[in-house]
Amino acid sequence: MIMNFPVNPLNKTIMKKLFILTIFLLGGRLAMAQCINFTNYTIAPSTFTAEDEITMTFDFTGTGLAGETNLYIWTWANKGATGLTEKVGITNTDWGNSPEIAKLTPAGSPNKFTYKFTGTTMYELAPGQLKHFQFLIKTKTGSKQTCDSETKAFDPLVFIPNVLRVFPARVGQNDVVLLNFHQDLATTLNEQRMEPVSVTVEVFDNTGASAGAPITLPVKNAGAKLWKAFFVPTRSYTPGAGKKFTHFTYKFNGTIRDANNQPVTVSTAVIDVPLTDMK
Amino acid sequence: MKTIHYLTICLAAGLLITSCRPDSYAPIGGTNDNITAISGAWKLTKVTQTDVESQRKGFPYTTEDLTTVFNYTTLQLTFNVSNGAPSTFTINNGSAPPITGITSGSWSVDDPKSPKTITLKNGTVTETMTLGGYPNSVNSKLKVKVTRIDAATNKPLIAYDYEFSR
Structure with missing residues (x-):
């Protein structure tokens, strides 16, 4: 049995507005979720402690960030590390306006950049308090961004027994x-x-x-x-x-x-x- | 008699003191004796691998005896000399993993009188070994160390100690 209720015109207008708002919200979420997959980077040295300076080399050729001349790193440490404090990098001051210290250095060829940092300086934590880090690369305003990188581990300064x-x-x-x-x-x-x-x-x-x-x-x-x-x-x-x-x-x-x-x-x-x- | 006795004692003491003057001896052997001692054919008898970085950090598990892990005892190293000076070398790996990136070429030392490092060269490839001691009549073994360095940081990471016998 189908029951038909009379529709109030006022309710109809509210429903329409709610629908449009929902579409906007969903669209916003989708736009945020559209990160750029990116794995074409290297870290030298290949293994490093939190006290070692590392050089990250990026090549954005063929990615959604190709052609961008000003790119910035956004990084964080210890996400999900048991017993350790999660900490963002000193580069993460304002998502909509990344600072100069986060800026990647052009490496001489189009779409190629480098970035150097030391874990203890970047995350302002003692070496023993740093287990791993992740990062993403973004435009200054955050209009484009890569997806979160995989976790990169710091070489431990204390011996950790492993299977x-x-x-x-x-x-x-x-x-x-x-x-x-x-x-x-x-x-x-x-x-x-x-x-x-x-x-x-x-x-x-x-x-x-x-x-x-x-x-x-x-x-x-x-x-x-x-x-x-x-x-x-x-x-x-x-x-x-x-x-x-x-x-x-x-x-x-x-x-x-x-x-x-x-x-x-x-x-x-x-x-x-x-x-x-x-x- | 008493005076003669004292005089005798004084003379004897004087002779003893003057006879204690140090003599200067020339070094035994010629300048290139250490080169000669290093030269010739050597068979690898012992290989030890050291994790230099773990050792520096005070971690456990810092050394491993590799001698029996592979057929290292089949490896033979020959240092040739020409007119008492280092000339060519050859390494016959046998069935052992290579201990250097080159197996023939020329060799040289940092100091012919008391060499501390041996440099092996073939074209543009150069490898350095540190001498752990000269073979002599007491210890006839040739001991050399090869250190592997992280190209990115210049930190020594691994050391291989090789012991050779005639």
């Missing part, structure tokens, strides 16, 4: 790399229960391309709940002409027994390790 550890902590493409699995620090059931058998390693070059099929390394037991594997990136793969390896991923694989006592293959989390340019 998966690389030795040495910073390695280059020609170095002997020791991959460690500290099973005693494992927090997931699979990692705690697994009998490690191998390590899967994949190396990537500076174009982001994989250097080849992932390699499988044998695992050695190096003591109570400690497992190791070794490799040299340039011994396992050869970089292409004019290319260099910039990072690799690894995970330990092993077996656990299911409810029927049958072996099941499981793996640890995949860890991404940057390779440092050495001389």
Whole structure:
């Protein structure tokens, strides 16, 4: 049964205004959400503490910020870091009017810029109070902006035990790399229960391309709940002409027994390790 | 007799004092003995990797013995000399990972009398090794260190200590 109520003309006008207002609000939200995806940047050195000056190099060619000559960084630290204070950079004074200290430096070619900063200075926190940071790049008024960057971690100044550890902590493409699995620090059931058998390693070059099929390394037991594997990136793969390896991923694989006592293959989390340019 | 006795004592004391004058000896061996000691064929016997940055920060896990990780003992290094001076070198990696970026070329030292660093050169590529001690009759091993430096910050990150025997 459909009931028809008489429509009051006044109500009709109010509804129309509400509808228009809703459209405007939605449009505003959509406009704000239209950030520009951007990942074409590098940070040197590849690993850094909160006390190291870093140089960020950006290339906006082919992005929505291409052609812009004045761009600014907007940055923040420790977002979501347990036990640490979230803090915005000294560059974040006014979204609609970024200050000169936030301005990127043109790098000589169109759409290419650099920006240098030191974590402790940028976020006005002690080195031990900084875990990671993120940023976005914007026009002065904020009319255009990139999306939030991925989290970039500061190299810790105090030793933090981890389930998966690389030795040495910073390695280059020609170095002997020791991959460690500290099973005693494992927090997931699979990692705690697994009998490690191998390590899967994949190396990537500076174009982001994989250097080849992932390699499988044998695992050695190096003591109570400690497992190791070794490799040299340039011994396992050869970089292409004019290319260099910039990072690799690894995970330990092993077996656990299911409810029927049958072996099941499981793996640890995949860890991404940057390779440092050495001389 | 008493006077003669005192005189004898004084003379003996005088002789003892004057005889204690230090003598100046010329250095044993020629100028290039250390070059000669370094020269020749050497087999790699021990490799240690040190995480210099972690060591500097006081972190645990700073060194690792790599000797048995790869077939390092198959690597052979040869320093040739010409007229007592460093000339050419060759590195036969065997089945070991390379310890330098070049395997042949010329070598030189910073100071022929007491060398502290060895420079290997091939074309435009130059690599430096720090000497850990000269091989001699007591310790016949050749010890060299290769330090890997972060290109962006110039900070030493990793050191490899190589020990060679004849």
